[in-house]
Amino acid sequence: MAVITNIEDLKRIYERRVPRMFYDYAESGSWTEQTFRENSSDFDLIRLRQRVAVDMSGRSTASQMVGQDVAMPVALAPVGLTGMQHADGEIKAAHAANEFGVPFTLSTMSINSIEEVAEATGRPFWFQLYTMRDTDYTSRLIQRAKAAKCSALVITLDLQILGQRHKDLKNGLSAPPKLTPRTIANLMTKWAWGIEMLGAKRRNFGNIVGHVQGVSDTANLGAWTAEQFDPTLDWGKVAKLMEQWDGKVILKGILDAEDAKMAVKLGADAIVVSNHGGRQLDGALSSIRVLPEIMDAVGGDIEVHLDSGIRSGQDVLKALALGAKGTMIGRAFVYGLGAMGQKGVSTALEVIHKELDTTMALCGEKNVANLGRHNLLVPEDFGGRWA
Amino acid sequence: MAVITNIEDLKRIYERRVPRMFYDYAESGSWTEQTFRENSSDFDLIRLRQRVAVDMSGRSTASQMVGQDVAMPVALAPVGLTGMQHADGEIKAAHAANEFGVPFTLSTMSINSIEEVAEATGRPFWFQLYTMRDTDYTSRLIQRAKAAKCSALVITLDLQILGQRHKDLKNGLSAPPKLTPRTIANLMTKWAWGIEMLGAKRRNFGNIVGHVQGVSDTANLGAWTAEQFDPTLDWGKVAKLMEQWDGKVILKGILDAEDAKMAVKLGADAIVVSNHGGRQLDGALSSIRVLPEIMDAVGGDIEVHLDSGIRSGQDVLKALALGAKGTMIGRAFVYGLGAMGQKGVSTALEVIHKELDTTMALCGEKNVANLGRHNLLVPEDFGGRWA
Amino acid sequence: MAVITNIEDLKRIYERRVPRMFYDYAESGSWTEQTFRENSSDFDLIRLRQRVAVDMSGRSTASQMVGQDVAMPVALAPVGLTGMQHADGEIKAAHAANEFGVPFTLSTMSINSIEEVAEATGRPFWFQLYTMRDTDYTSRLIQRAKAAKCSALVITLDLQILGQRHKDLKNGLSAPPKLTPRTIANLMTKWAWGIEMLGAKRRNFGNIVGHVQGVSDTANLGAWTAEQFDPTLDWGKVAKLMEQWDGKVILKGILDAEDAKMAVKLGADAIVVSNHGGRQLDGALSSIRVLPEIMDAVGGDIEVHLDSGIRSGQDVLKALALGAKGTMIGRAFVYGLGAMGQKGVSTALEVIHKELDTTMALCGEKNVANLGRHNLLVPEDFGGRWA
Amino acid sequence: MAVITNIEDLKRIYERRVPRMFYDYAESGSWTEQTFRENSSDFDLIRLRQRVAVDMSGRSTASQMVGQDVAMPVALAPVGLTGMQHADGEIKAAHAANEFGVPFTLSTMSINSIEEVAEATGRPFWFQLYTMRDTDYTSRLIQRAKAAKCSALVITLDLQILGQRHKDLKNGLSAPPKLTPRTIANLMTKWAWGIEMLGAKRRNFGNIVGHVQGVSDTANLGAWTAEQFDPTLDWGKVAKLMEQWDGKVILKGILDAEDAKMAVKLGADAIVVSNHGGRQLDGALSSIRVLPEIMDAVGGDIEVHLDSGIRSGQDVLKALALGAKGTMIGRAFVYGLGAMGQKGVSTALEVIHKELDTTMALCGEKNVANLGRHNLLVPEDFGGRWA
Ligand SMILES: Cc1cc2nc3c(=O)[nH]c(=O)nc-3n(C[C@H](O)[C@H](O)[C@H](O)COP(=O)(O)O)c2cc1C
Ligand SMILES: Cc1cc2nc3c(=O)[nH]c(=O)nc-3n(C[C@H](O)[C@H](O)[C@H](O)COP(=O)(O)O)c2cc1C
Ligand SMILES: Cc1cc2nc3c(=O)[nH]c(=O)nc-3n(C[C@H](O)[C@H](O)[C@H](O)COP(=O)(O)O)c2cc1C
Ligand SMILES: Cc1cc2nc3c(=O)[nH]c(=O)nc-3n(C[C@H](O)[C@H](O)[C@H](O)COP(=O)(O)O)c2cc1C
DSSP states (O other): OOOOOSHHHHHHHHHHHSOHHHHHHHSOOSTTOHHHHHHHHGGGGSEEOOOOSOOOOSOBOOEEETTEEESSSEEEOOOTTHHHHSTTHHHHHHHHHHHHTOOBEEOTTOSSOHHHHHHHHOSOOEEEEOOBSOHHHHHHHHHHHHHTTOSEEEEEOSOSSOOOOHHHHHHTOOSSOOOOHHHHHHHTTOHHHHHHHHTOSOSSOTTTBTTBTTOOTTOOHHHHHHHHBOTTOOHHHHHHHHHHHOSOEEEEEEOSHHHHHHHHHHTOSEEEEOOGGGTSSTTOOOHHHHHHHHHHHHTTTSEEEEOSSOOSHHHHHHHHHTTOSEEEESHHHHHHHHHHHHHHHHHHHHHHHHHHHHHHHHTTOSBGGGOOGGGEEOBTTTTOOBO | OOOOOSHHHHHHHHHHHSOHHHHHHHSOOSTTOHHHHHHHHGGGGSEEOOOOSOOOOSOBOOEEETTEEESSSEEEOOOTTHHHHSTTHHHHHHHHHHHHTOOBEEOTTOSSOHHHHHHHHOSOOEEEEOOBSOHHHHHHHHHHHHHTTOSEEEEEOSOSSOOOOHHHHHHTOOSSOOOOHHHHHHHTTOHHHHHHHHTOSOSSOTTTBTTBTTOOTTOOHHHHHHHHBOTTOOHHHHHHHHHHHOSOEEEEEEOSHHHHHHHHHHTOSEEEEOOGGGTSSTTOOOHHHHHHHHHHHHTTTSEEEEOSSOOSHHHHHHHHHTTOSEEEESHHHHHHHHHHTHHHHHHHHHHHHHHHHHHHHHTTOSBGGGOOGGGEEOBTTTTOOBO | OOOOOSHHHHHHHHHHHSOHHHHHHHSOOSTTOHHHHHHHHGGGGSEEOOOOSOOOOSOBOOEEETTEEESSSEEEOOOTTHHHHSTTHHHHHHHHHHHHTOOBEEOTTOSSOHHHHHHHHOSOOEEEEOOBSOHHHHHHHHHHHHHTTOSEEEEEOSOSSOOOOHHHHHHTOOSSOOOOHHHHHHHTTOHHHHHHHHTOSOSSOTTTBTTBTTOOTTOOHHHHHHHHBOTTOOHHHHHHHHHHHOSOEEEEEEOSHHHHHHHHHHTOSEEEEOOGGGTSSTTOOOHHHHHHHHHHHHTTTSEEEEOSSOOSHHHHHHHHHTTOSEEEESHHHHHHHHHHHHHHHHHHHHHHHHHHHHHHHHTTOSBGGGOOGGGEEOBTTTTOOBO | OOOOOSHHHHHHHHHHHSOHHHHHHHSOOSTTOHHHHHHHHGGGGSEEOOOOSOOOOSOBOOEEETTEEESSSEEEOOOTTHHHHSTTHHHHHHHHHHHHTOOBEEOTTOSSOHHHHHHHHOSOOEEEEOOBSOHHHHHHHHHHHHHTTOSEEEEEOSOSSOOOOHHHHHHTOOSSOOOOHHHHHHHTTOHHHHHHHHTOSOSSOTTTBTTBTTOOTTOOHHHHHHHHBOTTOOHHHHHHHHHHHOSOEEEEEEOSHHHHHHHHHHTOSEEEEOOGGGTSSTTOOOHHHHHHHHHHHHTTTSEEEEOSSOOSHHHHHHHHHTTOSEEEESHHHHHHHHHHHHHHHHHHHHHHHHHHHHHHHHTTOSBGGGOOGGGEEOBTTTTOOBO
8 A cells, every 4th residue: 555655645646536526626726726836836935944963852743723722733724525525524534633633624615514523523623604695594604603612713704706716617516516427437437435425424515505595405616606605795794793603713814914904903813814725816925925924914913824835744834933823724634535534634634743843853943832933044035026 | 518717728729620820820929939928927927916805796897998988998909810710700709899898900911801890790990000012002991991980090010020920931821821732631620610711701801902903812921011011110100190090099019118108299099018919029028017117108198008918807907907098809819719700709708807807806896997006916027127 | 841930940950961979069068058058048038129110121230240341240150070060061151151241260170171161162261270289280270271361360269178068978979970880870861961971072170180190080079189289278379379370360269358358458359259159168157148248348449259059130139239249150050051051051141130130120220230238128137146 | 888978877877777765765855855956956056157268287186175185075975775776885985985085984874884894995984973862882883983993973963863755665665675566576677786786795784783782684764763863962962972082073964054153163173064965854955055154154163065966076166166175975976886886986986076177177277276256156145035
């Protein structure tokens, strides 16, 4: 059996194992994919300072995110259709996260429902909210998350309307997959995925089907989003959602210092500097490039997390050394899940942990809390020189 | 059938469908094609600012170009031999433009004549003028455009002599195609194109054959241009042409601030910042790179349009946000026309419109009129640092 | 038959036609070939300013080099073994140069001897000198060039010892080719070259064999150079050579401003800014990158020529606009010669002339004498920013 | 037989000849291999100044390293498992080094033991020390090196814990190779290597097996290192090792000016600016990029050597001209050894010597001692512009 030594290994297995439609869904960015690509490649521009002859014994990566203990500051990001990547994917990913000691975030667009995940894991998780035109439904969703004892509400701000991903339109993405000849041909080469999926608790949008009127489970995802998501969501409405929730709130999808300041004003507990993994505004800067500017603007006032583009422990280290208190990974755990189910998610977390730990040591540091700009060489014009 | 999600999709179908000679004619730049390539790639250097939690309902892309209402500020550029890309190409493109609500520009070097297009569409269009050594012919051309009620005259300034495109010389480009063995072999694989072309109104230069003495329809394009086009055209002559026309005038092919100022002095209604799609001076900067300098020089004094390299609504958005009042697309509509006729041109326009509209929304804007530098991250040295 | 539209076309035919050993000899630089590659690619960094509505009639590329009239300021550079690229190559290249009206330079390491070229062409040419340890031989060479009425002496300064070209060592380069099995196999695919070569006046080093004692015509080129060339050549010796010659002197192989000043001090008529086509010091800057600095240092005091990397009329235009009075082309004419003999050299000159002429027009200029920095956009740090 | 003209040629033969597992072991860097790649490519950013008309006779590359005469300032770096690249590899490399007149360094992780190499060569060499948790063993190792009359102790500081190389984990690297089906299949294509290896003095870690308790010769290298190497090594412990040795000490693995200053404080004789050939902290800068900063910090106080990325005499020249007194080569000699045994190492040294000597001449210099910044064009921001 293949020895897994990095996230890329998981991705290769994932690609072979999962129906093309769902692989494409995860492994793409909007339009030209410029932002999607740069999310990862921009991490490489930051370099590390090696220090030697430092006692490296007794290292630790433990930390906290929104006041909760984490084995390392890396949460699983909310990812729609996770349950299509692997049977009962949300439940399995949540199990792996609990085992490792990091937060799991359930998407509004998940397959397993809030209640199913809560029951299966018996442990608090984070819930990510998309707001719908049907405000009653939104309110009920918040109540259901409360009832499930979710420990934080993640409100996503960067998807009121959908950035276009060409492949999803071409594939006619839906959950479960619509059975066109091409889809069937592809599914037939993915029998392991299919057999497991036969035993899955659910194969449609668990939080939505049966909760929003008239939503059939084969709806075209793009069309459905365009119809149902609330395009008028503004800061006023965000404030009201926060009131309804009345618990830890993380605002996700901030790329601009002005927006970060608004998040502080509203009293959120944390923001996630994110461009939705390069899936929304193509042409936006990578998250890691805007992080320094956002730290300058609000670093002292709010806890800052970062996602988009993280594929290794080195990437995590760079975000932390630039001031982020925590990070989120999307595709990195999806690759593991699609490749090997729960064990794959665990492997992804272990790979990242080992990279973070060893690299920290080679930088001469023993504790993630001590990481800082002194460990990095950040290009002078990393944020860009804009006219 | 293929789902078309971007302009690139149309280009792929176009390449398969149209005789190589005409594909090459459109899809090339002069000499090394440096300017041709950078026309598009330079747009990618400009990045977009994402803003969130903004009410995105009720958006509009409607605007005006030289005082005329447009559904979006994107005109079809004058493209020679359009009627060789698809039977009656000029008429079909004009229909699609009218339907969508954007201007169509007929080239002097078109296949369908001014009169044919006027008759078929019954709607005003723009006419693009090349000046010939035979000044009588030039005057008659202007009179014919007037008679056809063309709503603007586009005088092209950057093609007195022809920049060399290697493939056209190698292909022995002509309209209709000269029948060499290689051409015939290629045509035989393009039967759909050929069958439609059999029914075309015209297969030679409609504005020229029968209007200029001694011009046969199989003339080698390069040689013919070298013989007939007027190399002595200067600002004085341009002024006289404007007098003859006595209507809206757009001066096309300006890349230099000094030339832009001359255009203002002459009292033109608009200029098109353009390098002829990279087909003339190879080594010239891309249009989008010189736009800021030209806006600085004449932005307050004249309406500025831009073409060359536009392949998406994002490109349009960037030109507008830098101050252009309108844009023109050449190849982007030709791809559509060659791929699917009138429907293809409509599709090209729809693709660009959706990209413009959605991207505008993700930038937090609701109206093209509000787009500005605040939506962009323009590299400090975008125009170049020149000694 | 193939339509030739640029120098690259000639190179493709050349590659097919000439034995690999001689193709490799010409088409390589020393060691990693960094300087060889950049010689050409650095021209692309300089951009051109398009000007429009300028009367473009009555253009001229005629000029002067070291006081001699030239149809365009482009001389044929001295190229060793030219007569191995095509039978009687030096004579054919000289004919083509005379016909076009540009200078031809005969290398010390030529196949056809000074006397043979002089007799065949009946027209003055330039002679390029390498100095040997055997100073008597060197003196005789100078006398022979005088006797042949050579109109200028080109003293090459950058090849006292040989930069290593891997392929020449691997091929065991020699003239005529040593007959190893691999060489024979390759020669058998090049029958046209071989048949013509059977009729050649000469197939060994015409200026050397019979003039230097103990030199056999199959000598390994690298070994021979190492043994015979004078490694002690310094400015004092150069001065003495100039005295012996007592006519127009061009010092070739200058890349450093200090060396350019020495050339002025010695009273040379011109220098050639050159890195020997990237064949000597790998890692040296391209000629075009150092030209501005050298113009600043000595531009007012001496005529400056440039070679290395020129492949088009646009390249020539850039060198002239930066202040060079003339240029030399090496490989560009060798490609033509190897591809099609004398006609190929003529074609190369015509291609370059047309590119120079048309591009000049699109820049709004009518005469090479008027070209200047105002036609160019030169990157601010073109010469490099060095610590 | 192939003509070897550069180090790359040796690498190609090496790749064919040696079992994949050992090729992979040498030809890789840690994680993404960014630092590994840049170690070499960064040399190309430094350019050379050509000077002409300088008498080039009587050149010399002789110099000194830590007070010892060297034919050129290029030592063989310590390379673990050298004896797996070729039977008795350490002994053969040492012979070649002695013959050429440059130092050989024996790794703690060598196959041939200190005693074996000393006996076979009868000449002093340098010994490289890794420190183990078992401090007694470390002390005995130092005593053994003293007994063998090693002329310098090289203490490596950048490998307390192991940077991850994916391929070593996938190959299950061990010495001698573990016999998995895949390994056997690969070995069967490498019969020449195998036959020689049958006659080798040793096929396990000669300095360790029999000297550290409980170490079997098939131990997985990564696991073994993690268990045995001392992660608590700090400057205090380094000082004690230096006391025990009481001879010439070279501290290897310094990349940071602060660490270089500590080395000076401890009274070391030299440091090696090194990132372990890109095998430890991926993301660290290349050695050549940090050299100038380290020269500024300690250049006057200690002898500075450099390794990592050197593949040619030009690379050596650049390091020397930036102020290094000497250099080390790792892979460059391993390629030669794996390709052709002792003769291959000799060839590697000769290739590098010729490149150094000729390039020095073309720069107008006759002696390595005279090389300096005046021979180089170093990019202004070579060390980076870091915020
Ligand atoms: C397939 C996929 C589906 C996603 N679905 C959601 C979602 O439902 N809600 C949300 O807030 N973010 C969603 N995201 C964005 C992720 O939460 C996260 O921001 C992104 O994946 C981070 O980038 P990375 O994948 O490069 O780590 C999704 C991302 C992917 C790749
Ligand atoms: C095939 C082709 C033919 C063209 N013919 C004309 C023409 O006849 N008159 C003119 O003014 N411009 C002509 N142009 C230039 C276009 O009007 C326009 O400036 C250019 O296509 C814009 O670049 P784009 O193709 O990248 O959008 C032509 C362009 C192409 C590609
Ligand atoms: C195959 C070849 C042989 C050459 N032989 C000589 C020579 O004998 N004497 C000389 O001064 N320069 C020689 N050169 C250098 C040329 O004169 C000239 O500097 C160089 O070719 C210019 O670069 P280009 O080939 O890129 O135009 C030679 C160049 C080539 C390519
Ligand atoms: C296969 C291999 C094994 C190595 N083993 C050791 C070692 O045992 N001890 C040590 O100090 N350095 C070791 N190094 C690092 C080398 O001493 C040296 O720093 C490095 O090879 C220099 O980079 P280069 O290979 O690009 O020349 C090793 C390097 C390689 C490539």
